[in-house]
Amino acid sequence: MSAATKEKLLEGALRTLVEQGIAKASARTIAATAGVGQGLIFYHFGSVDELLAAACRFGAEQRVARYRERLAALNSLTELLEFARSMHEAERAAGNVAMLGQLLAAGQSSPVLAAATADGLGLWIQELESVLSRLLAATPLDGYADPAGLARATAASFIGIELYEGVDPQGAGSALDALEQLAGLAAGLEGLGSLSQRVVRRGLRRGAR
Template identity: 40%
Template sequence: MDTDKGRKSPIEPLSPLQIFHHSGARRSLAAPDPITHNLSVRSNRTLKASKPRTAASPRSSSRARLRGRRAARPRQDSTKDRLVQAALKTLTTEGFYGTTARAIARTGGLNQALIFYHFGSVDQLLLAALDATSQGRLTRYREELATVTSVTELVEAMAALYEEDVRVGHVAAVQELIAGGSSVPGLRRQVVNRMEPWVAFAEEVTRRLLAGTVFEPLLPIHDLAYAAVALYFGVETVTHLQGDRSRAASLFEAGRRLAPLADAMRTNATWAGQA
């Protein structure tokens, strides 16, 4: 009798593949957990939608800096203008030696450190103030004398412009700088150089009035222009120091009396054949 037929066969161990099938792992791969799946898909979409940040190009950075400078420039210019106007006012009210950094800052309601930040020194600020008032007044003189064709018209225009100079404080500021700057070597030469545009302008007017006359080639027009400017500033200096404007008024009155005679000489002093 075969004993193997009544004996149960031993249970064979499962292979790894069989364990995999029976454990339900296939089902987990085929049908993933909904929560985990949704999170994974959302993460992938977020990564695809977001772009990596790139560093700003040098050109865009320079443009940003330029816009910043343009935005800051008007404010800086406004501060400089306020300092210039404060310096002019302080010169007029306090005189040259009273125009200190502290006095200018107090007049303008600004920090005195701004003077050195924008101009480097009080002297440079005073020169900037002289430039501002001189350029403004020179423009005004050019406008008024542009149509002058006779000595009579010239004297009347100059008298009116001189009154304006006094009224706006130009005379006081300039004369304080001339008087005070003469004792400061660094300022003296700079102040003298700033008179040259006035000499050039006086030469233009003189040439226009003498054009076509016998005086034009005979007279040293540049020297006449220099003498006219020196006389004008000299009168301003004396009247400013004396505090009496009546002397200047008397000189203009004398000019009004002599102007018709000068015009008559100009009219008769034309070249033969041009009369």
């Protein structure tokens, strides 16, 4: 049956990307992982790139859906930071972040993969952006920080650090620690009194140019 084969291929593509990387994600390897004939990729998806693109969108939607309601229920940057830590750890373990990194790199020279990766990343960014714009409003950063830009910077940075982890686990650990400290700084602003907040705002205006 067609639908079953298509899904086997999507799962096979995801598993191959996560376990062996884009370099090994050939039609033959993916088909073997999926347990189907190699030619089926071209029948069902047209090309390897298009299968990978479909798998990217499929996988990202699957993963983001896991967190959507819980993100909407958060009430402070501190809570977000706490939640983000466990979320990142879970996605890292699932190999999802590294997979996006692989596709992102491949997307540099494949328009099909570029569009798919932008879409997949976009799902994460959308969630981040909406929770950030809701929560930043309660801090002195309101009106100063741009939630859309921050969401994109955060998503891209995590992917960069995750890729970095693959070549220097210890260095990546210290990078994540440093960012957590920085995020904790912003979260700490929530707890300041109104006088201190005013001082901070003045500092921000001066820092801006």
